[in-house]
Amino acid sequence: MKENLVSLQTRLLFVHEERDIRHHFCENLCAEDFLLKTVPDSREALKVLKIFPADIVMLCIVGDGLALLDEIRTHIPDGIIVAVVNNDTSKEVLNAVKLGGYNYVLMPFDFGAIRELIRNRLLKTSFEGKERRKRYRFENLIGRNIKMLDVYQKVNDVAVANTTVLITGETGTGKELVAEAIHSRSARKSGPLIRVNCAAFTETLINSELFGYEKGAFSGAMALKKGCFELADNGTILLDEIGDIPLQTQTCLLRLLDSGSFQRVGGVKTLKTNSRIICATNLDLWHMVQEKLFREDLFYRINVVSIHMPPLRERKSDIPLLARYFLKKYCGQIGKDISHIPDSTMEMLHRYDWPGNVRELANVIEQAVVFCKRKELALHNLPLKVRETSLPKAFILNLASRSLPDAASALIQNVLAETGWNMKQAAEKLDIARGTLYSKIKKYGIEKPRSGD
């Protein structure tokens, strides 16, 4: 009977240096059971895991294998890792494997037992199906990189406390989503979450926006207006771009933080607010304190607990997950049916450094979905800025100094070497038809190196 727990989407990576063993493994645990990839060594395994976040990794632990188990664990914290050992593997090594919490299988393989082991582990850990997917999502945040797991933990810890939180990080890293998560996990979740983009107001308007104004406070103040702190009573207020508030407003904010009270512009009555304050910034506030642009006392007051959002380039292992999430989201919105992001496209997404972080990735996928005419996102659907970074800078500079045919030939040779002369992958990477690739190889007289070259 076919195990429905081991779904077609279960991704298995098999690492073994011997080609025959890899073939034997593929033949016996074929694609009908798993999405299966095999690689010869640890270096390749770590490379592949970036674009193929495996649910299960099985690897031979000769040489550096034991240390590698731990390294792989950091790449797939939720995954199942199985060591492949020989009959003559020492007791010490087996004990170390067990102590590390890993399973192991003996060679020669008993494939029935391997299926059984995987099925049981999937059951036991309840990482299967929906449960497993849920773990990659925390409120509206997607990601399972170790740095994101750390963020989720901090959000959980601070949500229950009532302290002021400072969320730092580059633009587009998800600071606002973190503020939402804190609010919705706190006891204030039934109260309002009021967001204020402090950078969007002039110096004169920001006070009115935050604290409100009395009727007649200034020309144009025809009626009393409540400010954001009043509106956020019993809820949470997010002061986004806090580094942009003027010094005079910083003084009012400090008073409010110290006493919980404030006055409307033009008012004399002291009002109280019971709102939790979360601040967010992509600026270096401490540097601003040194430059006397931000009050030091306010800095300490808002920085009671801080959560730093890592840039996407420091958590690239989340790119496949995020890219697939945005693909599904925008296909739904735009009404397209694109089911797949091929490895070559994923690899290119992986190489780019994403200065605009997750926001930029979302925009790139949305744009690619708009232009895509097929069932899968091809390389040419990605914007040029992403495709341009797919080759090492030194290589591009080197190309620029050559004649056009010479550069084209060098480029093809580079891609062929990178893909191990896999024509399908090389053509995909070069974004040309396979037939065109064959004719160019012939035209430029490119020869496959003999093994040992």
Ligand SMILES: Nc1ncnc2c1ncn2[C@@H]1O[C@H](COP(=O)(O)OP(=O)(O)OP(=O)(O)O)[C@@H](O)[C@H]1O
């Ligand atoms: N981990 C994530 N999972 C899903 N979507 C995300 C994630 N991080 C960011 N986004 C999306 O990226 C966009 C930018 O996120 P957000 O506004 O929270 O970033 P930010 O750090 O507050 O940016 P800024 O400093 O420019 O205000 C939003 O559309 C958000 O939904």
